[in-house]
Amino acid sequence: MTLVDALPLTPVGGPSLPQERRLVTAIPGPKSQELSRRKNEAVSAGVGVTLPAYIVAAGGGVLVDVDGNSLIDLGSGIAVTGIGNSAPEVVAAVAAQLAQFTHTCFTVTPYDSYIEVAEMLNRLTPGDHAKRSALFNSGAEAVENAVKIARHYTGKQAVVAFDHAYHGRTTLTMGLTAKNQPYKNGFGPFAAEIYRAPMSYPYRDAGLDGPGAARRAISQIEKQIGADNLAALIIEPIQGEGGFIVPAPGFLPTLVDWCRANEVVFIADEVQTGFARTGDMFASDHEGIVPDLMVMAKGIAGGLPLSAVTGRAEIMDAPQVGGIGGTYGGNPLACAAALATMHSYETEDLALRAREIGAILTGRLNAIRAVDKRVGDVRGRGAMIAVELVDPVTGDPDAALTGRVVAAAHAQGVVLLTCGTYGNVIRFLPPLSIPDDLLVEGLQVLGAVLAAA
Numbered sequence: 001m002t003l004v005d006a007l008p009l010t011p012v013g014g015p016s017l018p019q020e021r022r023l024v025t026a027i028p029g030p031k032s033q034e035l036s037r038r039k040n041e042a043v044s045a046g047v048g049v050t051l052p053a054y055i056v057a058a059g060g061g062v063l064v065d066v067d068g069n070s071l072i073d074l075g076s077g078i079a080v081t082g083i084g085n086s087a088p089e090v091v092a093a094v095a096a097q098l099a100q101f102t103h104t105c106f107t108v109t110p111y112d113s114y115i116e117v118a119e120m121l122n123r124l125t126p127g128d129h130a131k132r133s134a135l136f137n138s139g140a141e142a143v144e145n146a147v148k149i150a151r152h153y154t155g156k157q158a159v160v161a162f163d164h165a166y167h168g169r170t171t172l173t174m175g176l177t178a179k180n181q182p183y184k185n186g187f188g189p190f191a192a193e194i195y196r197a198p199m200s201y202p203y204r205d206a207g208l209d210g211p212g213a214a215r216r217a218i219s220q221i222e223k224q225i226g227a228d229n230l231a232a233l234i235i236e237p238i239q240g241e242g243g244f245i246v247p248a249p250g251f252l253p254t255l256v257d258w259c260r261a262n263e264v265v266f267i268a269d270e271v272q273t274g275f276a277r278t279g280d281m282f283a284s285d286h287e288g289i290v291p292d293l294m295v296m297a298k299g300i301a302g303g304l305p306l307s308a309v310t311g312r313a314e315i316m317d318a319p320q321v322g323g324i325g326g327t328y329g330g331n332p333l334a335c336a337a338a339l340a341t342m343h344s345y346e347t348e349d350l351a352l353r354a355r356e357i358g359a360i361l362t363g364r365l366n367a368i369r370a371v372d373k374r375v376g377d378v379r380g381r382g383a384m385i386a387v388e389l390v391d392p393v394t395g396d397p398d399a400a401l402t403g404r405v406v407a408a409a410h411a412q413g414v415v416l417l418t419c420g421t422y423g424n425v426i427r428f429l430p431p432l433s434i435p436d437d438l439l440v441e442g443l444q445v446l447g448a449v450l451a452a453a
């Protein structure tokens, strides 16, 4: 009997789970509390937990915990399970691969699914120029490799990242990440030759338009670094951890034009925004920008760890043979999952589904904003929407209110995430497989806990 034959006929997770919010204990329940106790004894304290309900099954729009509670998932494991948890096509593809072989290391004895993923990424990413791809495990690892490749190609060293940026937790990517707590504090020294430029943040930018904000950044870059020293500029087309900041129209295209005129590699970090999340396959598509290199992870493989860098052939081919690699990059299980996942994004038009989800989210959240001045801003695109909570008089960020609202939503069985440099942004990243009624129920809970907070 093969492993595939041994799979249970009725999957425990996946979309077959009842799509309902069901609370049978307090959140977290007694079994989760016991697991939290064991976690504290066994796991590094540095590994934090947002909502300590321990999950045993998930699918569609719910997460089921060990106490039998069914929670509404408005986080997708931080924008990962766009096509849903244990999506049947992913389960089938991974199970089939699992029965064939689990690992060879692509750089030792290769296999075709890695090439197929590369071909698919080369086709799906913006631009019809010649492209190449390389596969890795995490978003941070892919960011690191994009920077390595850009440095090798340009022969230059400096890298610019932006205010509010998040690019990862490794030494190089911590340096690119803006926020000190909790990401950087005590973990220095950071990598050299990283510089920061001002972002376009329309809600807090008072009247500065996109091209104007780009000129401000470019002027600072020219004065403080010089294009002759700059290998790459890296930016999230919509910032994720930094607060779902959508730059003003014209900001990104102006930066791209300047990069092209100055032989600076433009790297789009689409780790959080990629794969239908924002209502297009990539957030770069909204303004029609064509990045030189694009970094992808999260939504690429239905929950399996995979990341990628895709970009212009001449840039991607610059490093010496053997200069780019890693033991697990493009693992066959992850590649099988990615092929099934990307096929679904395309054939089921999940970008359209993201836009539908976005319409529900922005409609309901703007209705709350109309009557509650603590909701300072509602922003984002597609199924990547956030509210910024502020003091209604001063406009100052209200992180304490944000914390109370999210904690109350958690207690009501709604998985919500925060973000933002000032900790005052609640973000909505539902799986694209969530049914409308469950999404609406989650928003009703949010409305109620916000009103009570």
Ligand code: PLZ
Pocket: 078, 137, 138, 139, 140, 141, 143, 166, 167, 168, 169, 236, 240, 241, 269, 270, 271, 272, 297, 298
């Ligand atoms: N680039 C734009 O959003 C990961 C981080 C969660 P990894 N964001 C979630 C946390 O607290 O660690 C992210 C991202 C953008 C890069 C990354 C890094 O991706 O897969 O977490 O390394």
